[in-house]
Amino acid sequence: xxxxxxxxxxxxxxxxxxxxxxxxxxxxxxxxxxxxxxxxxxxxxxxxxxxxxxxxxxxxxxxxxxxxxxxxxxxxxxxxxxxxxxxxxxxxxxxxxxxxxxxxxxxxxxxxxxxxxxxxxxxxxxxxxxxxxxxxxxxxxxxxxxxxxxxxxxxxxxxxxxxxxxxxxxxxxxxxxxxxxxxxxxxxxxxxxxxxxxxxxxxxxxxxxxxxxxxxxxxxxxxxxxxxxxxxxxxxxxxxxxxxxxxxxxxxxxxxxxxxxxxxxxxxxxxxxxxxxxxxxxxxxxxxxxxxxxxxxxxxxxxxxxxxxxxxxxxxxxxxxxxxxxxxxxxxxxxxxxxxxxxxxxxxxxxxxxxxxxxxxxxxxxxxxxxxxxxxxxxxxxxxxxxxxxxxxxxxxxxxxxxxxxxxxxxxxxxxxxxxxxxxxxxxxxxxxxxxxxxxxxxxxxxxxxxxxxxxxxxxxxxxxxxxxxxxxxxxxxxxxxxxxxxxxxxxxxxxxxxxxxxxxxxxxxxxxxxxxxxx
Numbered sequence: 020x021x022x023x024x025x026x027x028x029x030x031x032x033x034x035x036x037x038x039x040x041x042x043x044x045x046x047x048x049x050x051x052x053x054x055x056x057x058x059x060x061x062x063x064x065x066x067x068x069x070x071x072x073x074x075x076x077x078x079x080x081x082x083x084x085x086x087x088x089x090x091x092x093x094x095x096x097x098x099x100x101x102x103x104x105x106x107x108x109x110x111x112x113x114x115x116x117x118x119x120x121x122x123x124x125x126x127x128x129x130x131x132x133x134x135x136x137x138x139x140x141x142x143x144x145x146x147x148x149x150x151x152x153x154x155x156x157x158x159x160x161x162x163x164x165x166x167x168x169x170x171x172x173x174x175x176x177x178x179x180x181x182x183x184x185x186x187x188x189x190x191x192x193x194x195x196x197x198x199x200x201x202x203x204x205x206x207x208x209x210x211x212x213x214x215x216x217x218x219x220x221x222x223x224x225x226x227x228x229x230x231x232x233x234x235x236x237x238x239x240x241x242x243x244x245x246x247x248x249x250x251x252x253x254x255x256x257x258x259x260x261x262x263x264x265x266x267x268x269x270x271x272x273x274x275x276x277x278x279x280x281x282x283x284x285x286x287x288x289x290x291x292x293x294x295x296x297x298x299x300x301x302x303x304x305x306x307x308x309x310x311x312x313x314x315x316x317x318x319x320x321x322x323x324x325x326x327x328x329x330x331x332x333x334x335x336x337x338x339x340x341x342x343x344x345x346x347x348x349x350x351x352x353x354x355x356x357x358x359x360x361x362x363x364x365x366x367x368x369x370x371x372x373x374x375x376x377x378x379x380x381x382x383x384x385x386x387x388x389x390x391x392x393x394x395x396x397x398x399x400x401x402x403x404x405x406x407x408x409x410x411x412x413x414x415x416x417x418x419x420x421x422x423x424x425x426x427x428x429x430x431x432x433x434x435x436x437x438x439x440x441x442x443x444x445x446x447x448x449x450x451x452x453x454x455x456x457x458x459x460x461x462x463x464x465x466x467x468x469x470x471x472x473x474x475x476x477x478x479x480x481x482x483x484x485x486x487x488x489x490x491x492x493x494x495x496x497x498x499x500x501x502x503x504x505x506x507x508x509x510x511x512x513x514x515x516x517x518x519x520x521x522x523x524x525x526x527x528x529x530x531x532x533x534x535x536x537x538x539x
Contacts, residue, residue, distance in 0.1 A: 026093040026101045028341065032334020039326060040105060040343035042223060044078065045359065046371040047108040048351075051319060052360045053368065054117045061131040063242070067357050069135065069253065069316035072246045074108065075351025077312025081106045081321050082344020084304050088296060089337040101294055102331040103340035104286065104301060106308075109322035110375050111172050111281075114179045115274045115458070116141065116319055119405055120267050126416055128263070135318070136260030139253065141267060142313035145275040145320045150306025152279025153299040160280055166391040167465025169383035170398025171458055172277050176379035177399060178406045184373025187365050194235055195366035198226040202370045219374075223367055230364035242357025248316045257313070266499035273458035275320065279305065282323040289327040391469055393538060398465030404453035407446060452508070456495030463495070474532060480519030487512035 048071065055061040055070065089103035120141050124134045152159075188195035204210045205218025212221060230236045264271075279302050286298045301323055309320040330339075350356060383395050415436075440447040453460055463486045470479035486495065490509035493500040503509065522530050 026089060026099045026336045027338070028336075029338030030334060030336050032330075033336055033338035033342070035333040036102070036105070036330045036335035036339030037342055038220060039330065040082075040107060040339060041346055042220070043324075043371065044107040044343070044347055045350075045356075045363075046368050047110060047113055047319075048074065048356055049360055049363055049368050050372065051108075051113065051117065052356060053365065055121070056360075059122065059125045059131070059134075061135065063357075065131055065135050067242060067354055068246045069248050070318055071356050072248050072351045073139075073253070073312050073314075073316030074319055075348045076315045077308045077317050077321050078107060078351075079344045079348030080311055081304065081308040082340045082347070084308065085301075085323075086337040086340040086344070088300065088304075089294075089340070092294060092296060093337075096295070099336075100331075101337070102289075102292075102327060102335045103337040104289055104294075104296060105324040105326050105330060106305075106321060106340070107324055109278050109281070109320050110180070110372065111175055111379065112145070112274050112278050112322070113319045114372075115175055115270065116145075118179055118409060119270045119274075119457075120264070121318065122409060123267075123412075124263065126412060132256065133259065133263065135316075136256045136258075137263040137267075138260070138318035139257040139313050139316065140260035140264045141271050142318045142320060143257065143310055144264070144268070145271050145278070146306045146309030146311075146313060148272055148275035148306070149279045149282070149309055149320060149322075150303055152276070152282070152306065153302035156279050156283050156298070156302055159276065160283060163276075163280075163462060164391070164394065164466050164469040166383075166387045166394035166469050167398050167462045168277060168280060169379075169386060170395035170465045171273075171402065171461030173380045173383035173395065174399030174402035174461060175405075175458070176376035178403050180372040180376035181380070182406075184369040184371075184376065187369035188373070191235070191364070191366060194226070194230050194233060194364050195369065197229065198222050198364075198366045199370050199373075201225065202374065206374050222370065226367050226370075227363055230366070231362070235364050236362050238358070239361040240358055243354045245352065246354050247352050250314050253316045254314060268500065269456040269459060269494045273456075273462065277458075278320055278322050285323045285325055285327065288325070292328040292331050294327070294331065390472055390537070394465045394468035394472065397468050398461040401453050401457040401461040401464065404450045405457045407450050408454040411440065411445060411447065411450075452496045455497055456489070459489060459495050463489075472538075474526075476519045476523035476526070480516040480523070483512045483516035483519060487516065 051070065051074070052066060055066045056063070061070075085104045085106050089101045093099060093101040116138070121134060121138050124137050125131075128134050128137075188199050199222075202219050202222035205222075210218060212218065227236070231238075282302050282305050283298050286296050286301045289296055290298075305321050305323065309317075312319075312321065350359075380399075383399075384392060387395055437447060463482060467479050467482045467486075470476070470482060487509045489495045490497070490506045490512060491503055493503055496506070496508040497503060
């Protein structure tokens, strides 16, 4: 193919890419709106006037920039068969931010504007971590086993996304079950309607019509207007949030590490499909777009999505990325999501994030050697503590019994209340300790298990020492960052490390394991 042949700005295959990018991002928007407006009671001027426009500006920037990268690659390689990287709101990070950062802030503060300030600060910090991932990502990827990372994220997907998806479907079964059934025959069965129309699209469009006919949803245009946030005002508000969000770095940093490694993996998948994008440039772009989003009021990070190979097969180019960015940007700025949130039934959101969660769990096992399945499974457990903690503290909060510290962590309730919970059959012993830095705890447990399976006891010992260091400074198992020289967790990790080093010395004499050992 001759040099200088450029990918066109739009071609027929971009229609499929456009559907993919807009539909899935809209669903993520609706989840954010439902959580902030309904569950947390944030006022519309924050949700629709600040958060949604800020997210939209971030997605506008990423859509345009990834189209630019595609055009640049096309010019460099003299090929017209280039597809832009798919990008959008990071679904796993979205759930962690909403339920691991914003929800605890809500219960602890009770002031939506201050909660929003802290959430913006968290998003800005997350964007910075994403940006730094362009420099640190390859180093970390070599040292964090895939089983540990994917297992922890799969746990987040399963406990937050899959369970909520199933519950929401059965919360309104007359609407939810038919939508779920139609979506599943396409997503898991591979069926297509005539003209290769995916059942998921039919489930979404048909589900909206079906729900409207049943009176579950309405057409409401009253919220449409112009909502372009002033970054000077949002930055002034954000400054107040930094002091509040600092203890949540134990949540923010790990999920952003996952985020930039997810970007790395997805760009590498694009390279494998034939489009040789710069991994580092994509990570820088994700971080910058996330930070731009936060400066305008956004609270959820951006990332490169899965699916590049599929988009390339369908003939997508760069046009879908340009149009999706413009459409999502305009929808947020002009308040169209106020209309969509009233029109789209919760079951559609539920089906979408149920699907995403199941894919995350399946991928965690599929992309790892079967001998590391135990590591995937154990890494999935700590995020459950986040879920249990939120449910218990929320229920007690309804009875006007609140945790005594912010952020609520290991010492969130008095010994009397903790004793009552355990005495009445509530699974509470150890939950606050695992909840504090749950993502890091999952990575530590998964990494430790991988090294045990691979018979690398010295590496397992170093992992335990890493856990001791993290415990010492409050990154895990503590209510907030600090210095905890007498932490029983730090001491426990040191003992584990010593045991690993001692056992390693006997590997050739008194402490042996067969090379072909299988634990299942």
